[in-house]
Amino acid sequence: MTHLAGEYPVRWLCRVFDCPRAGLYRTPTVADDEEKLRAAVERVAGAWATYGYRRVTAMLCRDGWAINGKRVRRVMRALGLTAEPAPRRVRTTDSNHMFPRYPNLVGDLTVTRPDQVWVADITYIRVRAEFVYPAVLMDVFTRVIRGWELGRSLDQGRTLAALGRAVRRSRPGIHHSDQGVQYAAAAYVGRLTAVGAAISMAAVGAPEENGYAERLMRTIKEEEVALTEYQDYADARRQLGRFLDAVYNRKRIHSALGYLTPAEYEQQWRADRRGASAIQ
Numbered sequence: 001m002t003h004l005a006g007e008y009p010v011r012w013l014c015r016v017f018d019c020p021r022a023g024l025y026r027t028p029t030v031a032d033d034e035e036k037l038r039a040a041v042e043r044v045a046g047a048w049a050t051y052g053y054r055r056v057t058a059m060l061c062r063d064g065w066a067i068n069g070k071r072v073r074r075v076m077r078a079l080g081l082t083a084e085p086a087p088r089r090v091r092t093t094d095s096n097h098m099f100p101r102y103p104n105l106v107g108d109l110t111v112t113r114p115d116q117v118w119v120a121d122i123t124y125i126r127v128r129a130e131f132v133y134p135a136v137l138m139d140v141f142t143r144v145i146r147g148w149e150l151g152r153s154l155d156q157g158r159t160l161a162a163l164g165r166a167v168r169r170s171r172p173g174i175h176h177s178d179q180g181v182q183y184a185a186a187a188y189v190g191r192l193t194a195v196g197a198a199i200s201m202a203a204v205g206a207p208e209e210n211g212y213a214e215r216l217m218r219t220i221k222e223e224e225v226a227l228t229e230y231q232d233y234a235d236a237r238r239q240l241g242r243f244l245d246a247v248y249n250r251k252r253i254h255s256a257l258g259y260l261t262p263a264e265y266e267q268q269w270r271a272d273r274r275g276a277s278a279i280q
Contacts, residue, residue: 038075040065045081048252050222058259099184104209105200106176111140114266118146118172118197121213122159122182123220125150125240127230134240135162135182138216139172142266143254145244146170150237156182160191167195176200178210219248 044059045051051059053073060067111117117140124131135158136148147166151158159182166172175197177183183201192199202209224243230236250263257265 037065037067037071038078041072041075041081045076048223049227050219054255055253055259058253058255062253062259099181099186100189101179101184102199102201104176104202105174105198106140107209109174114139114141114144114269115170115172116141117174117176117200118166119210119213119216120159120162120175120177120183121210121217122154122180123217125225125230125236127233127236130233132233132236133158134220135159136213136216136220136244137162137166137175138212139170139262139266140212142269143257143262144266145249145262146172148241148244150233150240152233154182156185156188159183160188163188163191167191171195172197174198174200176202176210177213178202178207179204220244223252 040060040063041056044056048055048059053069053076056076057067057069057072060072106117109117118137119140120135120137122133122135124133130152132150132152133154134148134150137146138144139146146169147162147164149158149161149165151161172195175192177200179201182188189199207214220240220243224240224247228239230239248262250261253259253261254265260268
């Protein structure tokens with residue numbers, strides 16, 4: 001088409017040939033390169049089924065591709081790569097209890113460091129004919145999973161075990177959750193008080209006030225549970241643990257963390273702090 005550009009207006013030619021104008025001024029994409037890109041996109045999207053084009057682009061760039069999001073989005077659309085979130089079916093929050101309630105301490109709080117705020121929640125996993133329940137605690141600043149536990153019931157044993165695992169490594173300034181009985185019960189509150197954590201709770205019927213935990217549980221459902229057929233309780237525990245400890249913390253990138261993994265982000269933050277202290 002370029003030999004006609006001197007005889008006809010470029011804008012008119014682009015309209016006739018259904019060609020973007022920018023294509024006249026760049027080197028055409030090699031077919032082999034396009035096939036390699038499609039294969040790379042399929043590989044990333046296959047490993048991370050709920051990633052949108054931005055995170056797929058970030059993962060490709062980490063692998064050495066020099067590519068922009070528009071091209072990745074076009075390839076993903078051509079391949080039909082879209083995510084379908086799984087619906088919630090089991091109610092896991094029982095806020096109809098007589099234990100004390102606590103105010104929301106994090107509504108307008110700016111989180112600026114690790115372990116300033118932890119969020120906690122519990123959800124469900126279907127394993128053949130039964131449901132099992134993972135309880136998880138996450139550090140808001142780094143998105144690192146601090147502790148988790150899996151059990152066959154919704155009693156406070158699961159949440160207490162997850163908290164016990166978490167506080168062996170670090171301590172939260174504020175612990176935030178919903179008003180479910182598992183988090184309001186005396187034993188759980190007593191453990192938080194013992195480690196010096198302030199207690200914060202979302203209002204009843206306001207899941208958006210525990211949004212970080214809600215999004216975490218949605219991620220677990222979409223990126224692990226919905227893609228895995230657990231054989232039994234032991235298999236669910238093993239595979240969930242692998243996802244939380246090895247994948248979520250150390251391999252899954254977050255747009256809110258500058259497309260780093262939680263472990264990378266926390267390591268970088270602490271290294272920067274040590275460097276700043278050394279200068280002072």
